[in-house]
Amino acid sequence: MLLHGTQQESSEGLMIGNLSCQGLKHRYGTPLIIYDQALIESQAALFIQKFTSRTIQGEIAYASKAFSAVGLLSLMRTLGLSVDVSSSGELYTAVLAGFSGDKIYYHGNNKLPEELDYALDQGVSTFIIDHRQEVNLLAARLEQRKQRVNVYLRINPGIEAHTHEYIKTAKHDSKFGESIFTEDIYSIIEEILGCRWLDLQGFHSHIGSQIFAESSFFKAAAEVLDFYVDVQKRFSCTLPSMDLGGGFGVYYTDGDVPIQLESFLGNLMAYLETEIKKRGLAIKKVVLEPGRSLVCNAGSTLYTVGGTKTTYSGKNYCFVDGGMSDNPRPALYQAAYEATLANRMHEAMTTHYTIAGKLCESGDILIRDIMLPEARSGDLLLVSSTGAYTYSMASNYNRLLKPAVILVKDGISRLIVRRETLDDLIRMDVVQ
Numbered sequence: 093m094l095l096h097g098t099q100q101e102s103s104e105g106l107m108i109g110n111l112s113c114q115g116l117k118h119r120y121g122t123p124l125i126i127y128d129q130a131l132i133e134s135q136a137a138l139f140i141q142k143f144t145s146r147t148i149q150g151e152i153a154y155a156s157k158a159f160s161a162v163g164l165l166s167l168m169r170t171l172g173l174s175v176d177v178s179s180s181g182e183l184y185t186a187v188l189a190g191f192s193g194d195k196i197y198y199h200g201n202n203k204l205p206e207e208l209d210y211a212l213d214q215g216v217s218t219f220i221i222d223h224r225q226e227v228n229l230l231a232a233r234l235e236q237r238k239q240r241v242n243v244y245l246r247i248n249p250g251i252e253a254h255t256h257e258y259i260k261t262a263k264h265d266s267k268f269g270e271s272i273f274t275e276d277i278y279s280i281i282e283e284i285l286g287c288r289w290l291d292l293q294g295f296h297s298h299i300g301s302q303i304f305a306e307s308s309f310f311k312a313a314a315e316v317l318d319f320y321v322d323v324q325k326r327f328s329c330t331l332p333s334m335d336l337g338g339g340f341g342v343y344y345t346d347g348d349v350p351i352q353l354e355s356f357l358g359n360l361m362a363y364l365e366t367e368i369k370k371r372g373l374a375i376k377k378v379v380l381e382p383g384r385s386l387v388c389n390a391g392s393t394l395y396t397v398g399g400t401k402t403t404y405s406g407k408n409y410c411f412v413d414g415g416m417s418d419n420p421r422p423a424l425y426q427a428a429y430e431a432t433l434a435n436r437m438h439e440a441m442t443t444h445y446t447i448a449g450k451l452c453e454s455g456d457i458l459i460r461d462i463m464l465p466e467a468r469s470g471d472l473l474l475v476s477s478t479g480a481y482t483y484s485m486a487s488n489y490n491r492l493l494k495p496a497v498i499l500v501k502d503g504i505s506r507l508i509v510r511r512e513t514l515d516d517l518i519r520m521d522v523v524q
């Protein structure tokens with residue numbers, strides 16, 4: 093397993109944030125999601141420091157769908173990030189974490205009237221419009237309130253990014269945004285420009301998630317900038333901002349070649365600066381919305397091994413005390429992960445295992461094939477890079493309790509989401 097951030101081997105086994113996994117299990121139980129705060133901090137600093145230039149302001153909005161909890165979002169806020177939310181629930185969490193409305197970008201392809209009302213009540217200042225009806229829905233509410241907000245229109249630049257089918261978002265038949273290849277889009281822009289309550293800042297595009305090819309982002313940026321030129325000519329308007337979304341691929345397993353943010357972010361900004369100037373555009377601010385690349389490698393899930401089993405066909409299973417309920421990604425996207433026995437890292441890896449959870453589903457497999465020392469009941473299995481889209485997509489299937497989540501740094505751990513209890517499970521049940 094590749095060690096990330098502050099993970100290191102010691103005589104006490106695997107340490108994260110200078111705390112041993114064994115000690116953390118003792119204190120919080122398992123399954124336990126452990127976030128390495130120093131790694132989140134350094135990723136955030138990287139985005140902020142590298143995505144900047146003399147002429148263009150870079151703004152980094154954390155895509156909170158990757159993992160949203162008040163404690164985590166408060167940290168993101170203190171690190172100087174803005175936040176991207178796409179439901180009342182994500183907004184509620186961001187507001188409790190102290191984000192002011194001018195730092196919140198409101199997304200979604202089907203914003204409900206009541207969600208828009210709630211967002212306006214909370215002072216959200218920027219909305220990303222997905223399609224024509226949303227223009228009317230939002231404008232009607234603003235008319236009543238006599239209130240003006242900033243908007244971006246989400247456009248689909250039709251860039252094919254090489255990633256899993258389910259997480260591509262800019263194919264021509266995607267449900268997100270309006271295609272720049274239809275005439276229709278100009279009448280939507282006309283409506284927005286004609287509405288006194290909507291202040292069009294520019295366009296938003298997000299071409300997909302877990303993308304490794306840097307060229308896809310440059311291609312998308314060029315397409316989007318060409319579209320700005322087109323729009324400015326047609327409507328003689330100048331648009332001050334652009335939002336290029338997130339999607340920067342990260343390392344999960346051997347063979348993944350993640351985007352090298354240290355060089356990529358500076359290169360992207362330099363490219364934008366040149367291309368904006370070349371086209372005579374007035375863009376002064378560019379927003380990025382990283383989710384996975386801020387939190388994925390910082391998070392790991394610690395499980396306790398229960399039984400092991402060798403099937404008639406010779407397959408070795410190692411069972412852990414969680415599974416697809418706390419991490420549905422392997423089942424949903426065939427996602428692959430690395431892991432280690434955190435209490436026996438020095439021992440030789442002698443046995444092939446399939447790591448399976450405890451849910452009543454054959455697809456409840458966390459890792460298809462991994463070499464480990466011969467596993468024993470009570471061992472600690474740490475699966476790395478589970479910081480994005482795991483807890484946020486967790487379920488209570490089989491009425492399993494959702495794990496606790498902690499932040500660790502410099503020998504100190506802080507609980508940010510407590511473990512669910514049986515009472516939490518039935519809190520919505522109507523018991524007669």
Ligand code: LLP
Binds near residue numbers: 382384
């Ligand atoms: N901005 C928008 C508008 C998005 O839809 C997303 C992700 C992001 C930013 C952040 O993308 P990131 O930097 O995290 O790649 N559940 C899937 C991922 C779905 C991504 C949805 N949108 C998974 O587990 O792989």
